[in-house]
Amino acid sequence: MAAVQGSRHPAAAIEAKWRRRWAERPEGGGDRLPRPGRPKHYALTMFPYPSGDLHIGHWYAMVPADAHARYRRMCGDDVIFPMGFDAFGLPAENAAIRHGIHPLRWTRENIARMRGQLRSMGASFDWSREVVTCEPAYYRWNQWLFLRLFERGLAYKRFAPVDFCPTCNTTLAREQVVGPERVCERCETPVTRRDLDQWFFRITAYADELLDFGGLDWPERVVTMQRNWIGRSEGVQFAFGVRGRPDATFEVFTTRVDTIYGATFCVLAPEHPLVASITAPERRADVEAYQAQAARRSEIERLSTERERTGVDTGAEAVHPLTGEPIPIWIGDYVLASYGTGAIMAVPAHDERDFDFARRHGLPIRTVIAAEGEAAVPGAAHTGPGRMVASGRYTGMRNEDGARRLAEDLEAAGIGRRRTNYRLRDWLVSRQRYWGTPIPIVYCARCGMVPVPDADLPVLLPEDAQFLPTGESPLRHHEGFRRTACPRCGGPAERETDTMDTFVDSSWYQYRYLSPRDDRAPFDPAAAAAWLPVDVYTGGVEHATMHLLYTRFFTKAMRDIGLTNLSEPMPRLRNQGVILGENSEKMSKSRGNVVNPDDLVDRYGADVVRVYLMFIGPWEAGGPWNPQGIEGPVRFLARCWRLAADPYPPPAQGAPDGGELRRRIHRAVRDVTADLERFAFNTAVASLMTLSGDLAAHRDAGGDRAAFREGMLVLALLLAPLAPHLAEECWALQGGEGSVHDQPWPTFDPALAAEESVTVVLQVDGRLRDRRAAAPTASEDELRVLALESPKVQAAVAGRPVARVVVVPGRLVNVVTGA
RNA sequence: GCCGGGGUGGCGGAAUGGCAGACGCGUCCGACUCAAAAUCGGAUGGGGCGACUCGUGCGGGUUCGAAUCCCGCCCCCGGCACCA
Numbered sequence: 001m002a003a004v005q006g007s008r009h010p011a012a013a014i015e016a017k018w019r020r021r022w023a024e025r026p027e028g029g030g031d032r033l034p035r036p037g038r039p040k041h042y043a044l045t046m047f048p049y050p051s052g053d054l055h056i057g058h059w060y061a062m063v064p065a066d067a068h069a070r071y072r073r074m075c076g077d078d079v080i081f082p083m084g085f086d087a088f089g090l091p092a093e094n095a096a097i098r099h100g101i102h103p104l105r106w107t108r109e110n111i112a113r114m115r116g117q118l119r120s121m122g123a124s125f126d127w128s129r130e131v132v133t134c135e136p137a138y139y140r141w142n143q144w145l146f147l148r149l150f151e152r153g154l155a156y157k158r159f160a161p162v163d164f165c166p167t168c169n170t171t172l173a174r175e176q177v178v179g180p181e182r183v184c185e186r187c188e189t190p191v192t193r194r195d196l197d198q199w200f201f202r203i204t205a206y207a208d209e210l211l212d213f214g215g216l217d218w219p220e221r222v223v224t225m226q227r228n229w230i231g232r233s234e235g236v237q238f239a240f241g242v243r244g245r246p247d248a249t250f251e252v253f254t255t256r257v258d259t260i261y262g263a264t265f266c267v268l269a270p271e272h273p274l275v276a277s278i279t280a281p282e283r284r285a286d287v288e289a290y291q292a293q294a295a296r297r298s299e300i301e302r303l304s305t306e307r308e309r310t311g312v313d314t315g316a317e318a319v320h321p322l323t324g325e326p327i328p329i330w331i332g333d334y335v336l337a338s339y340g341t342g343a344i345m346a347v348p349a350h351d352e353r354d355f356d357f358a359r360r361h362g363l364p365i366r367t368v369i370a371a372e373g374e375a376a377v378p379g380a381a382h383t384g385p386g387r388m389v390a391s392g393r394y395t396g397m398r399n400e401d402g403a404r405r406l407a408e409d410l411e412a413a414g415i416g417r418r419r420t421n422y423r424l425r426d427w428l429v430s431r432q433r434y435w436g437t438p439i440p441i442v443y444c445a446r447c448g449m450v451p452v453p454d455a456d457l458p459v460l461l462p463e464d465a466q467f468l469p470t471g472e473s474p475l476r477h478h479e480g481f482r483r484t485a486c487p488r489c490g491g492p493a494e495r496e497t498d499t500m501d502t503f504v505d506s507s508w509y510q511y512r513y514l515s516p517r518d519d520r521a522p523f524d525p526a527a528a529a530a531w532l533p534v535d536v537y538t539g540g541v542e543h544a545t546m547h548l549l550y551t552r553f554f555t556k557a558m559r560d561i562g563l564t565n566l567s568e569p570m571p572r573l574r575n576q577g578v579i580l581g582e583n584s585e586k587m588s589k590s591r592g593n594v595v596n597p598d599d600l601v602d603r604y605g606a607d608v609v610r611v612y613l614m615f616i617g618p619w620e621a622g623g624p625w626n627p628q629g630i631e632g633p634v635r636f637l638a639r640c641w642r643l644a645a646d647p648y649p650p651p652a653q654g655a656p657d658g659g660e661l662r663r664r665i666h667r668a669v670r671d672v673t674a675d676l677e678r679f680a681f682n683t684a685v686a687s688l689m690t691l692s693g694d695l696a697a698h699r700d701a702g703g704d705r706a707a708f709r710e711g712m713l714v715l716a717l718l719l720a721p722l723a724p725h726l727a728e729e730c731w732a733l734q735g736g737e738g739s740v741h742d743q744p745w746p747t748f749d750p751a752l753a754a755e756e757s758v759t760v761v762l763q764v765d766g767r768l769r770d771r772r773a774a775a776p777t778a779s780e781d782e783l784r785v786l787a788l789e790s791p792k793v794q795a796a797v798a799g800r801p802v803a804r805v806v807v808v809p810g811r812l813v814n815v816v817t818g819a
Numbered sequence: 820g821c822c823g824g825g826g827u828g829g830c831g832g833a834a835u836g837g838c839a840g841a842c843g844c845g846u847c848c849g850a851c852u853c854a855a856a857a858u859c860g861g862a863u864g865g866g867g868c869g870a871c872u873c874g875u876g877c878g879g880g881u882u883c884g885a886a887u888c889c890c891g892c893c894c895c896c897g898g899c900a901c902c903a
Contacts, residue, residue: 008858229899233902545899617831626830629830682831686832686843687841689843693842761838771838812884814837816883
């Protein structure tokens, strides 16, 4: 392709040509092991849901991940960079209900379309390892893993109140309920409560281990979010007796035993099992009315942002375990049945919620911690540290010491025990929907709950289900699916009709990529041992407390089952930000600010879109789309192409030799390498823009041709991860051999990259007064003399005594005057 | 409320103790052109004719020297939010 003076590069033709050539190269085979003698590198980017169209957000996530993988490959690593589809989930089923198209067909058509769009990105995905989670070859192993968890008691069924989305018509995991209004994360409908038999994974068994982030190179905020989500808290659990009821006791949990002498009442959750039996006859009507109201409140939307701490007196009294004093027992919905013991001791003087409740209901407030060094705030609880007062033999102790002593003493006396509670709940995995993995369990009238034998897997999802939004799984109404024979006794039995949460699919997909067609095991242990763990995992922060917690749990559980010896699946994690619309709002069809990558590729070519997305700013920051800004990368790549394609001008009189250009080439290699290592794609692009400018200037001045060609080849190499098509074209135009992507990453000579001469800044009292050129190796003494000789420095010193001269070799001299 | 991240030209951003604003967008001026596009060159934080001076959310501090470190505050974004 001949260059036309001053023109833009023919992106479409160049990209089509190279993509054709690349397609002729053999693919990896999908399950090969790392080549001996080379470090392996497993690059993984979160796989997409096949929603139908590739969004600019997918490009923003995947292009830099691809650039990094390509860079590692040129560095000599044996890289795998697989891609697949997270293909089960609600949108497919909703499309089926709305448009009468089968979820399988809808999903497969979307995948076919998205595969093409993904190819247009020019990413180095290894398609031979592709995984599609809605195919039986994949979900069969969800079922297999479910059974292994079931055998270990890590999957269990329990009748429990669960969050239910009336719009999606299914139960939700706790993590899928968001905000104080408790709405469905998908459709923002307020969730309701249902009491159902549900399947759970016992993630809480790993709560403490999940809190260990040692050795993880993860963004701080993700670690913090997981830590808060797990919500470990240490305290003491002990029992209160009920006055006049020697048979009845209830346990409370507190993190503040030091305030135990300040407990002036107790509060039980409205659902607490003891409430019915201890309520005084004259209080029964009020208590039952309150219970009914509380039950309704958790079912109906809770829109009131101002939380009133309501409650009613049961008329019963608890016996304080240390003082023997009777204190009233109330019920109130600010005490959660699902946390701790569902009951608390209330210490209004030192807990804001209890304080508020006591004020509202006229209950006594007793101070037992004296605020030290800070004024007591009138009309508020003192929650900070202090000396214990009115606390029996603990009076006078610092509250931290008192807490320790009280915990020991309560334990010794057999009254209470130290205990750790977690905010984390077990993972609710059953969904009353069709488009998911069937749970491989059979119910037999004679044998009870029976797991489907491994040999009978997969339990296939029948294709001829009815899609009606009934709130029950469509499988429940599918007689052919539901009726089966008991695997144990052969008698008539029924299948479980719930399907699994789609987060199960993505909890172990990184294993499946290693041997995607293995039909004897979920993955090949030899491949797993060779390739895992994932070296770099990239994706959005929105998965911080769901997917990333679940996949850590899965790896730990799989380790304990004996399937792997890993404890952490993804030791290194990087998050990209979010690309916003031109108006800085979230992109959405309803806002009309969606940027379509296909249109951009048609107009500018994939390389330009890639480079622009990386140049926009720090990857983790994201930011608004600026349609004008893309002109920068357009011009930059066009210039690279013209430099490679235009004929070289004849040598000029007094033209530069290659020295300065070579220095700049080495500096570019140094900077781009460091930037790609640290995922700083924006500054890597900036360095390449600078190099292309240096090459253009050298050429226009008729400089040394050998140095220019050397620089052009380096430019093509450095550009290869970022703009793979154009880099290939430039490499070929400059006579590079083979594919640019098969070349080793260029190295630099630090001595050559160093400046020949540096500008040393001369300051007087920290203010800039002059600049001088000096050798980078100039000694402190030389620089000091240089500064003191400067007329501008002398003028600024103005005859005052020089107190000190600070010299930073290679950088600056600061002359400090005065006494 | 608690936790985390952030605030730098007209805009995206660079610089993590040493020349603030790399690189780019935009704008202005010039070259090429019949003209335009494309391309190339120059200018571009504010003030001042100038020597200079002010300037990284605000106020203080440490330091020869602070966008960068420390203290206090304001604002923006994200997460969690009755978890005892």
